[in-house]
Amino acid sequence: MPPSDVHHEHTPVVPIIEPVPHISVRGLTMAYGDNIVMRDLDFEIRRGEIFVIMGGSGCGKSTLLRHLVGLQQPAAGAVFFNGENFTAATEARRDVMRHDFGVMYQSGALWTSLTLAENVALPLREHTQLSTREIDEIVRYKLALVGLAGFEEYYPAQISGGMTKRASLARSMALDPDVLFLDEPGAGLDPVTSRLLDNLILQIRDSLGATIVVVTHELQNIFAVADRALFLDIATRTIGALGHPVELRDNSPNPRVRHFLSRSD
Amino acid sequence: MSRPPKKSGAGTGQVGDARLDIAENSGAAVVRISGDWSIHAGFPSAAALLEKLPNAAPNSLVFDCAALGNYDSSLPSFLLSLLRHSETCGIVPDTGTLPPRVSRLLALSAARPKSVSAAVERIAATPAAARAAVRQRLVSASVFERIGVWSISSVRSWDKALDFIGQTTRALFNLFRGRARTRFRECWFFIQASGADALPIVSLISFLTGLILAYVGYLQMQQVGATVYVAPMVSLAMMREMGVLMASVILCGRTATAYAAQLGSMQVSEEIAALRVLGVPPVEYLVLPRLIALVFTLPVLTLYADFCGILGGLLVGSSMGVTLDQSLNMMERVMTVPNVTSGVIKSVFFAVLIAWAGCFRGMVCGKSAQAVGNAATSAAVLGITLVIIADAVFAVLFNAINFF
Structure with missing residues (x-):
């Protein structure tokens, strides 16, 4: 029998958020053909913070994340990592810069023909010179970190949705990335599992010091993890607000932001 | 919209145990709903009911549900259809005369979620070219248009290939x-x-x-x-x-x-x-x-x-x-x-x-x-x-x- 899920309890730690921008987005316009999704996005993500991108369904949150990791080219504007223009970089240079990224996809996106251990090991095999033993030990540690010790030889089809998300998180952390991008981490999970994942995200930030960018529309996740949140306003097709979610809920001049965060009618 | 052809006198209708009567009273059409309404037994047509309106066209529609028995979703379905038809005929329905439970169900079905409203706004704000492209898919195009669309998609396909x-x-x-x-x-x-x-x-x-x-x-x-x-x-x-x-x-x-x-x-x-x-x-x-x-x-x-x-x-x-x-x-x-x-x-x-x-x-x-x-x-x-x-x-x- 596989071992039961491990519950993580988060002990609050004062996060180290440096006041320098880790990621800068300058004048970013996202479009599908002639249809502009968002225009003139300007914001910065500080090193070590948990930055939430939020907004209603279909506002372009996941599209923005795809632009941040270079899976889509912007119609205008650019994304900078540590001051270096990621958008204008060559594909080879981008590949090098992506070594500092970890991405957890909405669906998990685990490679179904590989076991969980092989999924987590693949980034290590591709981008390090570690021996098989070292990779194996790191893989076991990363899977244990997300409560999946003992599931190394399982295939993605054999585990639950919550475990898929955690395995995906383990894979995204394989190379100890500087930036973790999490696309809808709580989507499709029950409240308890979702809360466990929130705790896990906080622990990872506190222990690894990574900058974490979370895309979500779930208020529970937003209030649980966000140091700052960016609201994408579908009505104006640009940034609606930027700040701490509690502050935005109580004091934002934008009624749509207050409405979104208070979930009132 | 033009009003449906009117017939003289009050009308009645019955499907299964569900019964409808319509009569005019001081310029208002009174719809009397009675009996048991069930989706398994069927229910009367709203359009047919409006056709039974008296010659002097009423301005409003009121309901008398005093003799209404048991009902399920067949009644709100009928009423929603009746309200839509009456609005197109310029008759103002008074839903306040319906039982509160039925009124609430009708209000719920008439409400449009904000997300849907946003989607409608988004479609309205979509550039004309994009809307035209969607329309082109919906409306049957001429032979030349079809050839053009096929040619463009072929070129794009070659590009990918x-x-x-x-x-x-x-x-x-x-x-x-x-x-x-x-x-x-x-x-x-x-x-x-x-x-x-x-x-x-x-x-x-x-x-x-x-x-x-x-x-x-x-x-x-x-x-x-x-x-x-x-x-x-x-x-x-x-x-x-x-x-x-x-x-x-x-x-x-x-x-x-x-x-x-x-x-x-x-x-x-x-x-x-x-x-x-x-x-x-x-x-x-x-x-x-x-x-x-x-x-x-x-x-x-x-x-x-x-x-x-x-x-x-x-x-x-x-x-x-x-x-x-x-x-x-x-x-x-x-x-x-x-x-x-x-x-x-x-x-x-x-x-x-x-x-x-x-x-x-x-x-x-x-x-x-x-x-x-x-x-x-x-x-x-x-x-x-x-x-x-x-x-x-x-x-x-x-x-x-x-x-x-």
Whole structure:
């Protein structure tokens, strides 16, 4: 029998958020053909913070994340990592810069023909010179970190949705990335599992010091993890607000932001 | 909107236990709803009820539900339809006269969620060109428009195809330099799936092809008393054309579609995006093992198909009075190196085309279940088309260099 899920309890730690921008987005316009999704996005993500991108369904949150990791080219504007223009970089240079990224996809996106251990090991095999033993030990540690010790030889089809998300998180952390991008981490999970994942995200930030960018529309996740949140306003097709979610809920001049965060009618 | 034709006097209607009466009272139409309303028993038509309105057109509609019995969703469904019809006739319904529970259900069905409102606003704000494109799909276009749309999509499709050819070529170049980031271990799996697992169907199809060719040939040869030539004729046809074609068509149907579906599903579940962000070229990691597997598999399957087809020909020959010795002696004459190898040489190229067609359709697949199905279908069509075109090119080429 596989071992039961491990519950993580988060002990609050004062996060180290440096006041320098880790990621800068300058004048970013996202479009599908002639249809502009968002225009003139300007914001910065500080090193070590948990930055939430939020907004209603279909506002372009996941599209923005795809632009941040270079899976889509912007119609205008650019994304900078540590001051270096990621958008204008060559594909080879981008590949090098992506070594500092970890991405957890909405669906998990685990490679179904590989076991969980092989999924987590693949980034290590591709981008390090570690021996098989070292990779194996790191893989076991990363899977244990997300409560999946003992599931190394399982295939993605054999585990639950919550475990898929955690395995995906383990894979995204394989190379100890500087930036973790999490696309809808709580989507499709029950409240308890979702809360466990929130705790896990906080622990990872506190222990690894990574900058974490979370895309979500779930208020529970937003209030649980966000140091700052960016609201994408579908009505104006640009940034609606930027700040701490509690502050935005109580004091934002934008009624749509207050409405979104208070979930009132 | 014009009002429905009016008839004089009050009207009534009854379906099952549900009963409706309509009458005019001081300029207002009074709808009396009574009895038990059930979706299993049916309910009256709102339009038919309005047609029973008295001559003097009422301005408002009030309800009398004093005798209303049990009801389910049939009543709100009827009322919603009645309200819509009455509004188009310029009659203002007074829903306050309905039982509170029914009023609440009607209010709920009339409310539009904010997300839906936003979607409607978004569609309204969509540029005219995009809306026109959507409309173009909905409204039947003229022949010229259809040709234009088809031409543009064909050009775009070619653009993607050329891009994929470029990526595949680069991946192959990296493979020959020993720098491809591929999983050679997976090749064995694909070799088994496309080769060993296909043996039964290849056996059957090729054997029957040889059998059919032999029957057709026998009927002709019999007329000139040359039935002994049936076996060499079948052997020649199988080795030069039919063996490789049959094996290729089977692989298009079995393997190219499987490749397209596998890669298409990976597109849907973002597995390919995950590889890309990891800096692993998807073409090297996913396409090369499949392509290598087919390059090994198809030549072997071709030789096997040749063998099965010849066997079918021999069987027909022996059943028609030609001895096995005679057939084998005649077959020796056509067992030349060019004849035996021409099918095998072609099979290597066909393997590349089939793998390419399957992988290409999978890699450019959309992100829905229907798109995966379409990718699999078009992979089979593209694969077979490419194989036939390539076979024609080889026929011309072999003729030009006298490879007989």
